[in-house]
Amino acid sequence: MAHLSSSLLLLFLLLFFSLNLLQTAIARGGQRLHSGFVDERYAASGRHLSEETEENHFQKLNTLAHGYMTNSDIEKAIKAFHGRCGRISRVYSIGKSVLGVPLWAMEISNNPGKEEAKPAFKFIGNVHGDEPVGRELLLLLANWLCDNYMKDPLATLIVDNVHLHILPSMNPDGFSLRRRGNANNVDLNRDFPDQFFPMNNDLDERQPETKAIMRWIRSIRFTASASLHGGALVANYPWDGTEDKSKSYYACPDDEAFRYMAKLYSGSHINMSHSNEFEAGITNGAHWYPIYGGMQDWNYIYGGCFELTLEISDNKWPPANELRSIWQFNKKSMLNLVASLVKSGIHGRIFSSDCGEPLSASIAIKGINYTIKARESLADYHRLLAPGHQYEVVATMPGYKTRSTTILMREEAMMVDFILEPDVTQADSFLPSRCSSRNYFHIMDVISKPQLQISLTLLLVLAFLYFLMKRKAIVNHFKARRAKGQRRGSAV
Known part of the structure; x- marks a missing residue:
């Protein structure tokens, strides 16, 4: 009997440690759900859940969704925030999801919408539909800045010196469907053009949400950004993949700057900084596990933007009553990361x-x-x-x-x-001033626009007709004078 009890105890311990090991390796990859079971739809084998398990999975997440804001609630909360804090904010949409849900964004600044010589930062939440914590935290962050502007030094520093843009939900359809991918069941964090492999290069084939992000990044010069995920506690930085698909540390050119940013976030998060799995609570993405077509690397390569991928909660979809606690753990880290654009560099x-x-x-x-x-x-x-x-x-x-x-x-x-x-070279030394030559080329660039060309052509035609009319009038005038002179001479 004692031997049997020992065997059962050993079996239990092996099972416990196996589950913990599984939990640490697959948070970003989407296999482990907060509920503790494995969602094999995203596993390498490509197997699918049975209909019964799929239904149970949806019901489980649907139950956990109580207490979270719906997409409609998010829109109302964003507009309510702007109504309350319009002096330091503006609300705009960067596009729509597959199902036509607007991707609402907020800008927080003492001069919202105005182009200024200030750095810009963006936060993106809910990249994966079944990781909704970021949605909630980003609304809490916006309202905290509104409530504490001109009261708290850090809030005032951020609002006065940074253009902060917040997109609470990149994947509202995935949230509604209670799944990782969007309405087309595409993982949006694998849908960007990749630097190592010829994938996702056809921009017309990208998902609407991906296209919206890419347009957004090209329209606003973001200095840095972060996307919020769930399933672990770690600040992840580029590169996210390797040339040979190996799981190994693969540093980008600004590795030291990224490590500094990641430590800045984790250092203000007591649980993240004391991680037993990740040293100092940070990790190189490829060293953790490689992904391809990720948003983080695309930001750095094509957008000139330093982006972190932040895993902010151990559970992907924790009960709603834990959200306030998660906010308190992450608040200082989020504020310090944004403020670093002004305090450093x-x-x-x-x-x-x-x-x-x-x-x-x-x-x-x-x-x-x-x-x-x-x-x-x-x-x-x-x-x-x-x-x-x-x-x-x-x-x-x-x-x-x-x-x-x-x-x-x-x-x-x-x-x-x-x-x-x-x-100055001899070739352009005949130009009286580089400034005037610049203005000349600028004028020529403006004139080359089709609409202006049509207008100028019409103007020239009208001017020519006017000239002909004036010429005819002048000729007639001189003819009349000559005739009058001849008549006057004969009278004498």
């Missing part, structure tokens, strides 16, 4: 020495194979860097002499402006 503007016009120059850091561009209209740039290092910052612009400066990056932010001198 280098910021500046770039101008021409001969006429003072803003230049959309490129900013590079010697030794780091990654370049950002200053904004065309305001010539401002914002570059995240890990503190504690010396960097050579290089500004380049076609037609101008390259300039560089060496800085020692400390914990606080640094302002590094550049004034670039024209690199």
